[in-house]
Amino acid sequence: MTNIDTPDSSLHHLYSPFAALVEAAIAEADHECAGKYTGFVRWSPFETYRSQARQEWLYAQGRTRPGPIVTYKRGAVGLHPAGLACDAVWFDEKGVPHWDGPYAMWQTLGHCARAQGLAWGGDFPSFKDLPHLQPTPAQQIEWLPSARAYLHSLGLD
Numbered sequence: 001m002t003n004i005d006t007p008d009s010s011l012h013h014l015y016s017p018f019a020a021l022v023e024a025a026i027a028e029a030d031h032e033c034a035g036k037y038t039g040f041v042r043w044s045p046f047e048t049y050r051s052q053a054r055q056e057w058l059y060a061q062g063r064t065r066p067g068p069i070v071t072y073k074r075g076a077v078g079l080h081p082a083g084l085a086c087d088a089v090w091f092d093e094k095g096v097p098h099w100d101g102p103y104a105m106w107q108t109l110g111h112c113a114r115a116q117g118l119a120w121g122g123d124f125p126s127f128k129d130l131p132h133l134q135p136t137p138a139q140q141i142e143w144l145p146s147a148r149a150y151l152h153s154l155g156l157d
């Protein structure tokens, strides 16, 4: 069950070979950031799978609905609806998620993602999407059909 206005943070709703690399990248980023940044406790997925309906709802934000623009992708375009993208943010000791903090923290997340062979949104040429991890273009070609079949088997679109 996914709600249009609620992010799904379950790694089980990502294609499992991708989820395994995300978990490894986050574990390494936890290790690298521990004790270095005020308030930092851990990195954690904030949004993994995103339904096409939610993607459309997010696309409307800043366009036909108030709020800042948060995505440039519509509907099924993009990798969150395919279970092949994860937005990871850091959490403090109160369990509050953060999109702020020193840029070096985010570079660490990106470095750890690249070390697992993933692509990092901070490397995108236009819209810098610091929390965003996704497969490389080659991995996308290899994984997309199986990822879609996996989500379908879970009853997700």
Ligand SMILES: [Zn+2]
Pocket: 080, 085, 086, 087, 129, 131, 132, 133
């Ligand atoms: Zn994302």
